[in-house]
Amino acid sequence: MTPASDDLRFGVAGVPPSCRENSSLQAIDFLASLGLDALELEFVHGFKMSQEMAGQIKIKASQSRIKLSAHAPYFINLNSEDQGQRMRSQELLLNSLRLAAAAGASDLVFHAGYYGRKSPEEAYRQIKDSLKDILSINRLERIPARLRIETMGKRQQFGSLDEVLSLCRELDDLYPCLDFAHLYAREGKINSYRDFCQVLKKVGKKLGQTALKNAHIHISGVMFNQWGEIRHINIEESGFHDEEWLQAIIEAGVKGTIIDESPSLEADALRLKNLCFNLKEKGTRAELSRTRHDFLDTE
Template sequence: MNTLLFGTSGIPISTPDKCRSTQTGIQQVNKLGLDAMELEFVQSVNIKIDKAPAVKKTAEENNVALTCHGQYFINLAAFEQHKIKASIQRILNAATVADACGSYSMTFHPAFYQKQDPQKVYGTVKKHMKDVMRQVKDSGLSIWVRPETTGKPTQFGDLKELCNLSAEFDQVLPCIDFAHLHARTGGNLNTKNEFHEMLSFYEKTLGKTALKNMHIHLAGINYSDKGERNHLPLQESDMNYKDLLKTLHEFGCAGVLICESPNIEKDALLLKKYYQSL
């Protein structure tokens, strides 16, 4: 991609109820003047594989880029093998349907520490990501698979962990949720210098080309010393989105930025308008 696209996490709120569907959501994204929409598979993969070509066609006709958020019920560091197996299958199910819909990227929350040593958890996640990516490639999927930076310090997934993990695989890059990183540190990682440091580390670890292939999440966020509590509208939060957008612009970042605020399209348009003013 050559630029940063802005979109909603799921079907826009303003999509008419009487015809509310993935396809009408995509059409509404286009009407709003936005560029992207994230397929929300967070509870279940809610698009049947035989319906995927129609979704892909609608996205192409409306010039809307698609991404996907996999299920919440994933833990690649679970103690129980049946939970590991189920987690891998959930990632693959989401990736398969999203790929058929034309999504270029799918993200998921990778794991929990469960009071284990972070390095041990890293090794466990890496082991199971090998299995995931083997099956992704065997299935001929072209979608990018992206573990997401997480919002609580009990969750595996700070920026360093996910950049280092991604560097060990083809077709894997992090999904950077800047609100999560702000929350998991109890209010840090929210200044222009810190945004610069994060993107510099991302570039150093994954290469300049990775800056042109980004999947970003952003929202206002409520947090405590235990991390993320809930999402907020950007202007009701302390999320320093203006300096973040300035830094993304300075680094020449491209890809998709998905807004996860409760007022998804309003804040997505706020972000796009400000970014275009730079």
């Protein structure tokens, strides 16, 4: 088993397929037994978790040292044409934050919405206004969970890297969830060591190094066409360059949580965790031999 890394935690979104029971409590035990470090609780199809269950999950996760985050419902649309729908989305997002915090999740990830008939600029303004309200209530209630807006993979969805970073820069207490499968699928471009480094550099430049030292990242293989993401697939079955990606993550000094969303969940998460460990080992060895060379050179 690969030892836990202080820098990067690896985990999955939702209950893994090979877990004995379809329950978050079981999933926490199961992930800990595999040597994984994180679980993203899925509120994506609504709230099926009682307050009492949330309390139990919080205790279990802290005993098992599993870092928790949560994902808000998919049907949130802060840019809906319909005002009622926008208000309902705000309420859903706030309730997700409250439930996430009750379950001990430190972060809540959400999809902001769709452009619909609005221009990207109009959508940006609308979503920013909606988020301002949510963030001010969040501050008032002092909910101990961070709100994280996700980079999205379909071109009709709000959430390009630039949109996400600009919003996080403009609004206090809003943080990004960097989904690299989505970043790749959106334009079919970001899939090399150089591309990944550029993304991470941009994050650091726009939001400061703290954004890289406290990152929340989603990853999976992805199928896409000219309109962006079609669906998630396992990393090995996709053309995603995971080794180059991890190398960039390591070299940029990223710390935080990496959540795998491939269909195989725990298998891919373990694969990435092992790969990360091996790359770090290799890096340390290379550094050691470099130091030795330098030393020999000066003799």
